[in-house]
Amino acid sequence: xxxxxxxxxxxxxxxxxxxxxxxxxxxxxxxxxxxxxxxxxxxxxxxxxxxxxxxxxxxxxxxxxxxxxxxxxxxxxxxxxxxxxxxxxxxxxxxxxxxxxxxxxxxxxxxx
Amino acid sequence: xxxxxxxxxxxxxxxxxxxxxxxxxxxxxxxxxxxxxxxxxxxxxxxxxxxxxxxxxxxxxxxxxxxxxxxxxxxxxxxxxxxxxxxxxxxxxxxxxxxxxxxxxxxxxxxxxxx
Numbered sequence: 001x002x003x004x005x006x007x008x009x010x011x012x013x014x015x016x017x018x019x020x021x022x023x024x025x026x027x028x029x030x031x032x033x034x035x036x037x038x039x040x041x042x043x044x045x046x047x048x049x050x051x052x053x054x055x056x057x058x059x060x061x062x063x064x065x066x067x068x069x070x071x072x073x074x075x076x077x078x079x080x081x082x083x084x085x086x087x088x089x090x091x092x093x094x095x096x097x098x099x100x101x102x103x104x105x106x107x108x109x110x111x112x
Numbered sequence: 113x114x115x116x117x118x119x120x121x122x123x124x125x126x127x128x129x130x131x132x133x134x135x136x137x138x139x140x141x142x143x144x145x146x147x148x149x150x151x152x153x154x155x156x157x158x159x160x161x162x163x164x165x166x167x168x169x170x171x172x173x174x175x176x177x178x179x180x181x182x183x184x185x186x187x188x189x190x191x192x193x194x195x196x197x198x199x200x201x202x203x204x205x206x207x208x209x210x211x212x213x214x215x216x217x218x219x220x221x222x223x224x225x226x227x
Contacts, residue, residue, distance in 0.1 A: 031213055042116075042203055042217035050212050058214075090157065094213045098145045098164070100205075101215065103157035 003027040006091050006104035013111055019078040021107050023091030025071075031094040032074040033101065034058075034066060036087040043090065049074055081111045114139045116206050118218035125194055126226050132179075133189045133221045135204030141165075144208050146180070146187045147215065151201040160202070163187065191223075199225045 004025045013019050023032060031050055035043040035058075045058030047066040055066050063085060065077045078085055088108050092101035115138045125131045137146070148160040163171045163180050170178050175195075179188045191198055204218040 033214075040121075040219055042118075042219045043205075043215075044217070045214060048212060048214065056212070088155070092157075096213065098207060098209065098213070100145075100147050100149075100159050100162060100207075101157075101213075106155050 004091060004093050004102055004104045006089075006107050008107060009105065010108045011110070013081050013109070015082060015111055016080050019081050019109065021076045021089055021091075021109070023074045023076070023104055025074075025093050027093060027095070027102070028071060029093040029095045029102075030071075031096055032068065033092045033094070034064075034074070034076045035090045035092065036060065036085075037090060037106070038087050046076065046089075078109075081109075083111050085109065086111045114141075114206050114208060114216045116204055116216050116218040118202075118204055118221050120221045121219070122222040122224070124224040124226055127194060127196060129194055130190065130192045131194055131223065133191075133202050133204075133223065135187045135189070135218055137185050137187065137204075137206050137216075139185070139206065139208070141208050144206060146178075147205040147207070148176070148178070148187075148189045149203045149205060150198075151203065151220075152197075152199070157203075161189065194225050196225050196227060199223060 033048040034046040049055045049068040091104040144165045146163045150158045175192045201220045205215040
């Protein structure tokens with residue numbers, strides 16, 4: 001019954017290569033978020049979207065870009081992956097209420 | 113800027129015991145929302161409980177309850193009759209109205225329930 005899916009679930013890539021992570025939702029929610037999770041830091045916001053083609057930066061946006069051409073898809077791109085971007089990446093969606101998020105299952109990205 | 117602090121990196125208790133996880137936050141806002149999320153080893157993030165700052169009554173969801181102290185900016189989670197399935201990372205989060213529903217997260221507390 002997953003209304004939000006992330007792909008891939010795991011990825012290993014080499015330093016300097018571009019990487020795109022995909023978040024797909026079937027809930028028609030307006031808000032979508034990309035977070036990274038690292039030990040000792042909790043979740044930190046990378047970018048978010050408040051509508052089609054409407055995006056904004058979060059606290060750790062350097063080295064990342066996003067695109068949202070359709071309501072259901074929110075893409076996160078690492079233009080040139082670095083080892084510091086090794087992390088678990090979560091996508092989340094919100095229906096624009098104060099009831100929190102629904103999360104995807106996460107993508108574990110390793111940059112070697 | 114809002115910050116959320118979880119001062120206990122790791123805790124462990126025996127099954128069936130009661131455990132309290134601490135969370136403090138810093139904000140100048142009067143109206144906001146607070147959340148506890150659970151992340152079991154499966155990595156899935158699961159909403160445990162939610163509190164509205166303008167409500168004085170503490171939120172409760174089955175074995176999970178909060179102690180919300182607005183003046184002290186404290187939002188602790190109490191788990192009663194702990195079960196092995198409660199073993200997880202627990203994250204406290206803060207939401208300010210008008211922020212495009214952004215959540216500010218604490219660093220998390222790893223909770224281990226021992227049989």
